Amino acid sequence: MTAAWAASDxxxxxxxxxxxxxxxxxxxxxxxITYCGICHSDVHTARNEWGGTTKYPVVPGHxxxxxxxxxxxxxxxxxxxxxxxxxxxVDSCGECAECREGLQNYCRQGATGTYNSPDPHGTMPRTAGxxxxxxxxxxxxxxxxxxxxxxxxxxxxxxxxxxxxxxLRHHQVGPGSKVGVAGFGGLGSMAVxxxxxxxxxxxxxxxxxxxxDDARKxxxxxxxxxxxREQLKAANRSLDIILSTIPSSHDLMPYLRLLKRDGAYxxxxxxxxxxxxxxxxxxxxxxxSVTGSMIGGLPETQEVLDFCAExxxxxxxxxxxxxxxxxxYDELAAGDxxxxxxxxxxxxxx
Amino acid sequence: MTAAWAASDxxxxxxxxxxxxxxxxxxxxxxxITYCGICHSDVHTARNEWGGTTKYPVVPGHxxxxxxxxxxxxxxxxxxxxxxxxxxxVDSCGECAECREGLQNYCRQGATGTYNSPDPHGTMPRTAGxxxxxxxxxxxxxxxxxxxxxxxxxxxxxxxxxxxxxxLRHHQVGPGSKVGVAGFGGLGSMAVxxxxxxxxxxxxxxxxxxxxDDARKxxxxxxxxxxxREQLKAANRSLDIILSTIPSSHDLMPYLRLLKRDGAYxxxxxxxxxxxxxxxxxxxxxxxSVTGSMIGGLPETQEVLDFCAExxxxxxxxxxxxxxxxxxYDELAAGDxxxxxxxxxxxxxx
Numbered sequence: 212m213t214a215a216w217a218a219s220d221x222x223x224x225x226x227x228x229x230x231x232x233x234x235x236x237x238x239x240x241x242x243x244i245t246y247c248g249i250c251h252s253d254v255h256t257a258r259n260e261w262g263g264t265t266k267y268p269v270v271p272g273h274x275x276x277x278x279x280x281x282x283x284x285x286x287x288x289x290x291x292x293x294x295x296x297x298x299x300x301v302d303s304c305g306e307c308a309e310c311r312e313g314l315q316n317y318c319r320q321g322a323t324g325t326y327n328s329p330d331p332h333g334t335m336p337r338t339a340g341x342x343x344x345x346x347x348x349x350x351x352x353x354x355x356x357x358x359x360x361x362x363x364x365x366x367x368x369x370x371x372x373x374x375x376x377x378x379l380r381h382h383q384v385g386p387g388s389k390v391g392v393a394g395f396g397g398l399g400s401m402a403v404x405x406x407x408x409x410x411x412x413x414x415x416x417x418x419x420x421x422x423x424d425d426a427r428k429x430x431x432x433x434x435x436x437x438x439x440r441e442q443l444k445a446a447n448r449s450l451d452i453i454l455s456t457i458p459s460s461h462d463l464m465p466y467l468r469l470l471k472r473d474g475a476y477x478x479x480x481x482x483x484x485x486x487x488x489x490x491x492x493x494x495x496x497x498x499x500s501v502t503g504s505m506i507g508g509l510p511e512t513q514e515v516l517d518f519c520a521e522x523x524x525x526x527x528x529x530x531x532x533x534x535x536x537x538x539x540y541d542e543l544a545a546g547d548x549x550x551x552x553x554x555x556x557x558x559x560x561x
Numbered sequence: 562m563t564a565a566w567a568a569s570d571x572x573x574x575x576x577x578x579x580x581x582x583x584x585x586x587x588x589x590x591x592x593x594i595t596y597c598g599i600c601h602s603d604v605h606t607a608r609n610e611w612g613g614t615t616k617y618p619v620v621p622g623h624x625x626x627x628x629x630x631x632x633x634x635x636x637x638x639x640x641x642x643x644x645x646x647x648x649x650x651v652d653s654c655g656e657c658a659e660c661r662e663g664l665q666n667y668c669r670q671g672a673t674g675t676y677n678s679p680d681p682h683g684t685m686p687r688t689a690g691x692x693x694x695x696x697x698x699x700x701x702x703x704x705x706x707x708x709x710x711x712x713x714x715x716x717x718x719x720x721x722x723x724x725x726x727x728x729l730r731h732h733q734v735g736p737g738s739k740v741g742v743a744g745f746g747g748l749g750s751m752a753v754x755x756x757x758x759x760x761x762x763x764x765x766x767x768x769x770x771x772x773x774d775d776a777r778k779x780x781x782x783x784x785x786x787x788x789x790r791e792q793l794k795a796a797n798r799s800l801d802i803i804l805s806t807i808p809s810s811h812d813l814m815p816y817l818r819l820l821k822r823d824g825a826y827x828x829x830x831x832x833x834x835x836x837x838x839x840x841x842x843x844x845x846x847x848x849x850s851v852t853g854s855m856i857g858g859l860p861e862t863q864e865v866l867d868f869c870a871e872x873x874x875x876x877x878x879x880x881x882x883x884x885x886x887x888x889x890y891d892e893l894a895a896g897d898x899x900x901x902x903x904x905x906x907x908x909x910x911x
Contacts, residue, residue: 233719306836309822314822317847317848319798319844339609366830381848387740389873431674431875448669460841472659472664473668475850478841478844478845479845481841482840482841482842482845482846483840483842484838484839484840484841485838485839485840485841486838488834488835488836489834489835489839490832490833490834490835491810491828491831491832491833491834491835491853492832492833493853493855493856494828494851494852494853495828495829495832495853495855496667496832496853496855497667498667498852498853498854498855499730499852499853500825500850500851500852501839501844501850501851501852502844502848502849502850502851503843503844503846503848503849503850504845504848505845505846505848
């Protein structure tokens with residue numbers, strides 16, 4: 212049994228509760244959770260905003276950092292005392308082509324999410340996330356938190372970080388690349404830091420100039436205000452790729468015109484129907500792609516942690532106690548503050 | 562002066578007329594036109610169906626095959642008597658990155674179309690196409706019709722053929738590739754033949770089973786009827802790429818579900834706003850791209866002609882006289898017959 216914070220329905224605040232973690236199996240690792248980031252997905256799930264898919268009670272949290280407290284008999288790569296992380300996934304089929312390639316995030320059977328996923332191995336019908344004192348996870352889904360990363364600031368790398376890193380790598384961003392980042396919140400901020408560390412020239416495109424200074428502080432070379440048509444026109448066909456962290460359906464056309472031939476617009480935030488029409492003639496006329504990307508596999512999640520340690524990249528975080536969760540949710544629901552909230556799990560009453 | 566057929570407004574049938582071609586300049590080639598294909602774009606332009614962009618009178622035709630009758634003083638690669646072709650483009654800036662790469666179709670200044678394009682070098686304000694006795698074109702925009710290709714059947718390769726060939730090459734289709742072709746008309750038929758010749762396994766997806774036999778005759782390994790949800794479900798995540806020749810806005814979602822991870826849906830026919838929403842979650846969840854492609858550059862246009870000659874690929878054509886143009890237009894407007902009309906220009910009254 213472990214203490215946790217759970218939502219019991221779509222409208223009530225999260226409250227303290229107790230959950231039962233499974234016994235440590237032969238390939239399992241038990242982790243005492245020290246920090247857990249709050250992701251906007253947590254809010255959507257707790258409030259049942261994803262097509263009614265939430266089963267209550269739900270314990271959110273998939274940016275988990277902690278210390279190993281026990282390992283199963285067959286565990287070879289983790290030891291008691293290791294500082295480790297658990298991200299968005301805790302299991303997958305392990306057998307499909309995607310899993311064999313280390314792309315568990317694209318598992319053909321559907322990977323098991325860290326919370327609110329059906330869980331054949333658990334003690335509850337659904338997985339329970341990191342707003343809790345401990346977790347038990349198969350070692351294949353545990354990553355190392357490298358020395359030199361602040362544990363609290365490392366937590367958001369497990370979701371926000373990998374979500375940005377994977378498409379940057381997939382689209383082979385490097386020195387000379389011209390990268391656009393549409394939307395500048397917690398995801399956008401990570402995108403800027405990662406792309407800069409890869410050697411790219413980075414342009415942030417925001418709705419208003421309110422966040423322009425923050426974007427430049429994060430390392431953006433240029434800031435475009437989306438509402439300013441003249442600015443956009445001047446940047447016509449100037450970018451190789453745009454990572455779109457805009458969290459809901461939006462008109463892609465002004466952004467697509469910023470792309471060079473063969474450019475890609477990568478939808479990362481708006482995982483819903485994109486209601487405003489895209490013009491097929493523009494896609495054809497400049498051979499542009501509209502595509503997406505979803506978190507990353509386990510090897511790449513380790514890679515982004517190592518990359519951040521090597522390049523001194525940290526998430527901008529605000530550490531809160533468990534009793535600050537509901538206020539943080541309200542703030543996230545009102546708009547992305549540009550940093551990530553991370554819960555100090557030592558504040559959890561045990 | 563040369564005889565030609567032109568549309569004088571959006572609603573009248575095309576009629577015989579006379580046009581003036583420019584003098585043969587130092588880098589120009591004069592061509593006696595023997596065959597000219599009829600493309601659906603010709604119909605759209607003649608009937609002013611592309612956003613009111615047509616200037617009248619317009620002489621359509623951009624699938625031109627003919628014999629060289631004169632060359633300018635500086636022409637080195639063409640000689641009188643050569644069997645040559647002219648496709649969709651007759652000029653471009655020649656200086657942008659795209660032109661320097663041989664991708665004149667993506668010229669940043671906008672290439673000069675074979676008809677209805679502003680023409681600084683011409684004797685008329687707009688370029689005039691291949692429904693005419695002759696044409697004068699700079700040699701850089703002239704391709705060779707290889708021996709072994711039937712001249713009439715070669716004409717549609719200059720538009721329909723290159724439109725399909727370029728995305729197949731760009732997406733590196735080869736032995737083992739699983740290629741879908743959505744829509745089976747003149748474009749779809751070329752797509753099947755080209756993809757098969759590249760070694761791919763080809764699936765045609767048609768709205769009804771009316772064209773299933775024709776698709777198999779063209780070489781399709783499989784035919785899926787789009788209206789049959791069970792058939793589509795069984796083919797879930799089975800294709801690497803889908804070339805969409807569907808000529809107007811359509812719901813992409815049933816097709817996108819047929820794609821494997823990292824699959825691409827290439828919009829080739831619907832060069833207009835794609836009104837039905839694409840789900841960003843599907844793009845992200847399987848890293849799918851929606852993209853497009855527009856004809857091809859001059860080197861690749863020569864390449865597809867050579868490829869067709871080498872592999873014995875010809876368009877399915879129906880050769881007509883000039884007096885059959887208007888009936889052919891009506892038939893194309895009613896629906897793609899699955900073959901291309903080609904005008905025998907020897908029937909033109911000179």
